[in-house]
Amino acid sequence: MDGADNMIVNDQIELVSACDVEIPAAYKYLFADDCLIGLDSAEEYRQIRDSLIADTQPMDVIDWIWLRDLLDYVWEYCRARRIRNELIRSYMPAIASSMILAADGDEDPSGNRKKYNISVAEKAFNGDAKARATLNNLLTARGIGLEKIAFVAMQRAHDNTRYLERDMGRAEKRRDQLIKDIEARKTIVAHRMRLAAERVKLQFEAPIIPQVTGRGVDAINEEPVEQ
Template structure:
């Protein structure tokens, strides 16, 4: 008899969904993982649910890390321009003008992108410089997120190993019993 999470009622009713995520995407991942592992009993079904939750958490953390870097771009751009600004030939000395440019740049305005690219080029920099500054500004948070991702991935791998170990043990028992059958 195969056991599928939908057959287990309330045990699988709760989904670890946060704002911006969909139950449909989670359910699709759970369904695909269940089909791939093909749990044979309640323990394996629980491990599959744990594995899916850990995959979901790991992917969420990766998205959040990317989002953190994206939100840090504006501040990083402002800092780079201010730090590298030459007071004698300054293009941008007014902080509010710089903040407005940063906002327009983030909104995707073509003129703002061209202006930012020109300012960065004048200083021997590029968009990678902005992202490097954003990374530097958020490095502690990113390292923390990376540790959380590594932890979720390690727990997922352990659950997968438990299923494999359990199945190998069962296969050995069945083989042993089959060998004991007179024939």
């Protein structure tokens, strides 16, 4: 299935099964659904949250806080992408109908064919299998590809989608910067732990040659007595 064909059905995010994910009681306050707005799906948000938890296996409070930040950035990106695709998809039925009529010579005095085409296309782009097959037949018979319909729809929606794409880009940058910060901090902590362990080892490790104090030092420096 290519990119244009993907736009026929609603976006579905494939997630890791997270039925066994359990958030410790001490950290549940971090994951309130306070970032959901409008028609956001609480179920989808929780699925993404549980998938991230299952994949990252956070260990301590810092890990959980970092995970919450990562979840916010991933959710912002997914939300913007979903809205962008829905906006583009909303243009596609009328575009498909116009292309079909243009291929047939625009002969539709009653307007019934236009209404029929739009109705079929709307159902097809919302996942109706029967309507999708009908639309594919209408388009194929006239040499019209879904890629062309998607391209025209993206052009018409550009003025609106560019703001969403900007938000997507910002969310990705914040996500990447967070991951870089985590990697840097983890590296620093690991380096400090390694140095601390070496200091402890050197401090408590018994020397091979015991230190000699007092009379013992003078005795070592004296000339040997001839027998």
